[in-house]
Amino acid sequence: MFINGQWVAAASGKEFEVTDPATGEVIGSVPDGDARDATAAVAAADAAFAGWSTTTAAHRADLLYAAWRLMTERAGQLAELMTREQGKPLKASRAEVAYASDFVKFYAEEATRVTGEWLPSARPEQRFLVLRQPVGVVAMVTPWNYPISMLTRKMGPALAAGCTLVLKPAEATPLCARAVFEIFIEAGFPAGVINLVTAADPAPIGEVFTSDPLVRKIAFTGSTAVGRKLAGAAAGNLKRVSVELGGHAPFIVFPDADPVRAAKGAAALKFLNAGQACISPNRLYVHESQAESFISTMKDRVSAIQAGNGFADGVGIGPLVNEAAVAKVEAQVDDAVAKGAAALVGGHRLVDGDFSRGHFFAPTLLTGVADGMDIYRNETFGPVAPVITYSDTDDVLALANDTNYGLAAYVYTQDLSTAIRAFEGLRFGIIGINDVNPTAASAPFGGMKDSGIGREGSHEGIAEYLETKLGGFAL
Numbered sequence: 001m002f003i004n005g006q007w008v009a010a011a012s013g014k015e016f017e018v019t020d021p022a023t024g025e026v027i028g029s030v031p032d033g034d035a036r037d038a039t040a041a042v043a044a045a046d047a048a049f050a051g052w053s054t055t056t057a058a059h060r061a062d063l064l065y066a067a068w069r070l071m072t073e074r075a076g077q078l079a080e081l082m083t084r085e086q087g088k089p090l091k092a093s094r095a096e097v098a099y100a101s102d103f104v105k106f107y108a109e110e111a112t113r114v115t116g117e118w119l120p121s122a123r124p125e126q127r128f129l130v131l132r133q134p135v136g137v138v139a140m141v142t143p144w145n146y147p148i149s150m151l152t153r154k155m156g157p158a159l160a161a162g163c164t165l166v167l168k169p170a171e172a173t174p175l176c177a178r179a180v181f182e183i184f185i186e187a188g189f190p191a192g193v194i195n196l197v198t199a200a201d202p203a204p205i206g207e208v209f210t211s212d213p214l215v216r217k218i219a220f221t222g223s224t225a226v227g228r229k230l231a232g233a234a235a236g237n238l239k240r241v242s243v244e245l246g247g248h249a250p251f252i253v254f255p256d257a258d259p260v261r262a263a264k265g266a267a268a269l270k271f272l273n274a275g276q277a278c279i280s281p282n283r284l285y286v287h288e289s290q291a292e293s294f295i296s297t298m299k300d301r302v303s304a305i306q307a308g309n310g311f312a313d314g315v316g317i318g319p320l321v322n323e324a325a326v327a328k329v330e331a332q333v334d335d336a337v338a339k340g341a342a343a344l345v346g347g348h349r350l351v352d353g354d355f356s357r358g359h360f361f362a363p364t365l366l367t368g369v370a371d372g373m374d375i376y377r378n379e380t381f382g383p384v385a386p387v388i389t390y391s392d393t394d395d396v397l398a399l400a401n402d403t404n405y406g407l408a409a410y411v412y413t414q415d416l417s418t419a420i421r422a423f424e425g426l427r428f429g430i431i432g433i434n435d436v437n438p439t440a441a442s443a444p445f446g447g448m449k450d451s452g453i454g455r456e457g458s459h460e461g462i463a464e465y466l467e468t469k470l471g472g473f474a475l
């Protein structure tokens, strides 16, 4: 762990092991922190805040640029570590490292664009000055599915704003977090500004983060259940929160869309990270007039996706994170098939040969999916594309909106009015219109409803780490 400028062991002296999800091999171990370590890290971040928050924006930008350069130079090593620890194919790891680096560069630029306002008053002898200042110590909790970009998406804007931080990465991917910290340390961030606490049991760390009065904000990415719990506890102590949570994205193919292009897009998007993405489509609504062509293209594409070790050539999806994830996907598929869906491709675990050492599920295409099936309502987080055929275009937006989630939605149409109606009518934070990659450092990412509060990326992302201060000046 990294606390107050030093690499340290856990107060307990314990460590926990990290395994490769493709092979089950132990690939490292890290300190097993507890509440004592989290409290020490928060105290270090608090002690560093006065100095760090009064550095110039230009200086903070310089350090972020230095971190960005190092990340770019080490992109290959970071990608290999990610594939080893998280399992995604090497090409996907490289793409994530590039995406993660973009946030560091974007917020190096954005640091110098935090400005105030000089406002008029109705009283002739009064002036108002509005200043934006960092919120203080930020406690961050990140997931395993994007084990580098979810860190930089928080650390970039927090550091640019002048906040200090304590980060707890997911227990499945602490080695990626350690590698990110090594880069930021080498870039020159002073002692106490960035702190890393690893733990096999996250609950005691979460309790410190949400109760310690020195923590002013919680930034979380992960499941809705845990986000709700942390946000609830933080609210009790009036801390600011931003939470990026689960999703259940609809993907709508309108009758005027090109079904082949839509199917190619759906196949590329659904199987990214083996479906372990919060913006992964979980309900593919295909108009009945397009179903045959869409499904046959999907069938070809999904059949061609090879599962395997992310280091092997030609592999399109790696393992799932653990056995519980495989069991959840299997249960959803079995439930759908028992209720009338058909598995046109896959539909089962992969257990033969090398697959037996890891957590693999076959790339799966389900047709005939309907409400009443578990998969229709609950996030899969696995490599399963569920197709629902619909007939009434007037109803499809209502069907798509009928979910507790509100993160991402996708629409395929060639009609401008249909596109605009869908863009305006879908209650989701991110809408891809004929676009399966609507995310970038410059764009606000985040959800509505049970998918979260707040945005990451863009100028909105740094606002999450700033307080507004009003000065009234009587002349």
Ligand code: NAD
Residues within 6 Å of the ligand: 141, 142, 143, 144, 145, 146, 168, 169, 170, 171, 202, 203, 204, 205, 206, 207, 221, 222, 223, 224, 226, 227, 229, 230, 243, 244, 245, 246, 247, 277, 278, 279, 379, 381, 407, 447, 451, 452
């Ligand atoms: P998770 O909620 O179990 O874990 C996320 C993080 O929370 C991990 O670091 C974990 O250690 C920590 N955590 C768990 N219990 C905690 C507690 N009691 N106190 C403090 N920390 C605790 O989720 P996961 O399995 O890692 O990730 C999968 C979920 O994350 C999916 O639902 C997915 O949709 C969501 N996700 C959302 C986004 C987004 O940006 N909206 C991005 C990636 C993943």
